[in-house]
Amino acid sequence: MFSFYLPSSSSRVAAASLGLFILLLLPITPQSSYLNRTAAVPAVIAFGDSIIDPGNNNAITTVVRCDFPPYGEDFAGHFPSGRFSNGKIPTDFIASKLGVKEFLPAYLGTQLRPEDLLTGVSFASGGSGFDPLTPKIVSVLSMADQMDLFKEYRERVRGVAGEERASSIFSDSLYVVCAGSDDLANNYFLLPHVRMKTYDFPAYANFLARSASSFVE
Template identity: 50%
Template structure:
């Protein structure tokens, strides 16, 4: 308990000092609403017919009661830590969980789906929830709030004051563009495909804005070439980061931050859209893990740590599960550990999201 107090007391003080609670006692950010992929999916894929799931051991090994939740990690995700830092519940529920009450929904929800992308074709690969479908669920969510005890005014307050977090895009490049021929036939370079994806980002943000959203964060891509699975598949330099993939991520992030975010803030009345940079921190950690208290940044905790993710983490290889996931940057060959997610959340809170406190 003392570690939790020391971790989040500074943010509680900031909430008070910066007016994080309005004069009427209401929070400036009453809810965290999330769109995206496996980096922020808190269990929606448990409820759809797809193999892109993690609702089995060893996922969730270090979560509250040691049970899997559908999060692709050993514990909580960055968005869970961010919710807690805003004085909201310590976990964000998956929208498709039928056990949720209106009180659960009113403080935040995730519409995210593992293996999805901005491109609907990416979602189709694993038959998961596309961004278009996530937006449909958001419309349904708004209506559920309106028809609840919150009423029209309460629903408008939640939707209008909520913080919207987007974390998506990696699968579009890795699962779709580089692994399948269709998009490469349409877009000669990854940069051209990236421009197409940025158009989809713009359309999605505009749609949420039209539905009442005003406070938004779009999280940039991490150095996806340094994922253990991509190191393994790096034919040019086996075992090393795929620097081509990293360059693509930097290019996409640069245009998102330097062009699209300013444009949308200019054009959409009342919008406060920020760009959260996770690339630089993640890159620093995987290059020098010891400086951040990690012992391994090249393999995941599960199995060999080189290729296992999803169901492969639940097979016999997971018997090689590491003893202490806190020493690892990655839990499986793609997804970070809870400790890495915590570090990412702290960084984003300090560098970007503090403007909403």
């Protein structure tokens, strides 16, 4: 079985106001051939916004970036990796806690080794959101763009691991989706003449919940 949660109708407004954070854990089969056999899952794969962007925005043309000091002052090597943090971000802690690897790398702008591909990457882009308008405002990767990169990534993993092992990796991995806060802070409330004309707040919260559900499906 897998565990999946989305807010009920009565709680969607509260969920949207805090940003939407979804963890989808797919089944683990004993036949899986993990790179690290002590790990709880073979890989961690992430989509979302700045909360879990490890540096994808470094590789695109956008003002939403943090590849400069003082970002990264507490990160390994004390350098600004592109994480919107002075140190590790949530997906780093998740991957480390599950025994997969210490840091979850960005898919873009990173020299990924075969073992990096096999144990997961992040496609998250700071400033993105479930509303298609949100990433356009600051020229970052939309959730659809991230999904396209994921499809490309799947082919790269198949090239490294072969079809059977790749299928095992993708079916058993932990998928993390974290988005929604930018839809509110940088879209709905920042540009009230756009979305507020179409949606009151409960309606917009429901729109985000439906978009989140559609993305995961």
